[in-house]
Structure formats: C-alpha cells, structure tokens
C-alpha cells in the first residue's frame with residue numbers, strides 16, 4: 001500500500017511518502033558499549049516498515065530510543081512532522097506513537113476487554129490507568145465501544161470476558177495488538193509480535209496485521225520471523241552490531257549477500 005502524502009493531508013518525508021516517524025543519526029552507548037550508531041530510518045504512514053538484524057544488533061535499543069523510554073547519546077526523532085526528540089514516552093504516546101514489547105505485557109488477572117480498554121489510557125490520560133474507569137459514564141461507554149471495535153478487528157470479540165491469564169500465547173499477542181489499536185496511534189512500533197507463536201498462529205497474526213493497516217497508519221516492525229517480515233513489509237532496514245548495514249525492499253534484502261553474511265552463524269536460514 002503506497003499512498004501520496006497529500007492524499008492523507010500530512011507532510012511528505014524525503015521519499016514523498018506521508019511522514020510518520022523519522023529517525024536521524026541515533027547513537028546509544030551503554031557504559032562504554034556502542035549499542036546503536038548512526039541509525040537513520042523512516043517509518044511513513046500507509047506501510048509496514050521492517051527493522052531486522054541478528055540477536056544483539058540493536059533493534060530493541062532503537063525502539064526504546066524511538067518511543068522515548070531511553071535517552072539516546074545522540075539523535076533526533078520526528079513524529080508526523082514535529083520534532084519530539086525532547087519529549088518523553090507518555091508525551092510521544094499522546095502525539096500518536098504506540099508500541100508493544102518483546103515480552104507479552106498484559107494484565108493476566110483482568111479480562112480481555114479491560115486489558116484492551118487500557119490501551120486508550122496511554123493515549124489520553126498518560127499516567128493513571130484507573131482514572132479511565134472513574135470518568136463520566138459517556139466517556140466510559142466510548143472507551144468500551146472503541147475497545148470492542150479493536151477486538152472485532154483482531155478477531156477476538158468472542159473471548160472479551162475471558163481472563164487473559166487463561167489465554168494461549170497467540171491470543172495474548174492478539175490482545176496486545178487490539179490494545180495498541182485502541183490507542184488510535186498513527187505510528188505503532190511492534191517489537192517481535194510473533195514471538196512465542198506457532199506457524200499457524202503467526203500466519204493468522206500476519207493476516208490480522210495486514211487487515212488493520214490503512215493509509216493513515218504506519219508500523220515499524222521488529223521481527224525475527226522472516227516469512228512474516230517478507231509478507232508484511234514494503235521496506236526493510238537491517239541492523240548488525242548497531243549499524244545499518246542494508247536497506248531495501250524485501251526482494252533486495254532477500255538477495256543481499258551482506259544480509260546473508262550478517263545472519264550466518266545465528267541462523268543460516270534466517271533470510272531464506
């Protein structure tokens with residue numbers, strides 16, 4: 001899905017695509033260890049952009065810097081055309097940047113609908129999730145309706161009242177996706193969303209993700225499952241030892257000797 005910036009009424013990035021998240025010259029040093037260096041990337045609206053690389057390449061560190069959870073040593077971040085480099089994680093969320101985490105982050109004791117409704121908190125309230133439920137009746141109704149829509153989009157409406165702790169890992173991943181969708185974020189960072197899923201669940205997750213994409217949404221996807229990356233992403237950035245070693249279309253990444261070499265030793269089949 002490639003859309004022109006003017007068709008969705010937002011600024012264009014340097015490739016003429018609707019600007020989502022633009023990252024420039026990011027460097028993160030932990031102690032003396034350079035985890036990420038000179039990373040530039042664009043995750044425009046209307047497409048899924050991949051960020052891949054072997055273990056320890058710096059993908060999660062880059063995500064943490066993008067979402068504002070980690071202060072980089074250097075670098076700038078622009079969201080929907082505005083500089084958010086000096087804004088923290090909750091401020092970036094309120095401006096339209098959502099994310100999920102590598103480990104499933106759900107409230108096991110709460111039911112599915114309540115977990116998903118909490119997604120709106122990240123966008124609106126910022127600090128205290130329980131304030132959502134003390135608000136006016138009309139506001140609560142709207143939150144529930146938004147959450148129910150997200151459950152339908154993710155195909156889990158039938159388990160809305162089930163405690164999340166009773167669900168399979170595949171269902172929990174869909175709960176996470178529904179929760180981030182409830183936030184109505186324009187740009188979503190998804191960190192290994194298929195981790196822990198079997199082949200069938202991964203396929204289904206990919207189908208759901210594809211169905212929730214639209215021209216006003218951009219996704220930056222960190223993912224080890226290369227078939228999912230190749231199926232979903234229109235453009236891919238490849239990190240190794242903290243540096244971008246390749247960028248291109250799925251076909252170009254698949255054919256790249258540089259990418260193959262980076263993956264050798266970890267999983268010779270990672271790019272096949």
Ligand SMILES: Nc1ncnc2c1ncn2[C@@H]1O[C@H](COP(=O)(O)OP(=O)(O)OP(=O)(O)O)[C@@H](O)[C@H]1O
Nearest residue numbers: 030033034035053054055056057058059060061062
């Ligand atoms: N809190 C930390 N303190 C020190 N070093 C860290 C910290 N977090 C990550 N690192 C190091 O930074 C580098 C990048 O790690 P990061 O977790 O970003 O990689 P990754 O590509 O997400 O890996 P994976 O695919 O295994 O999740 C690695 O060398 C890692 O050991």
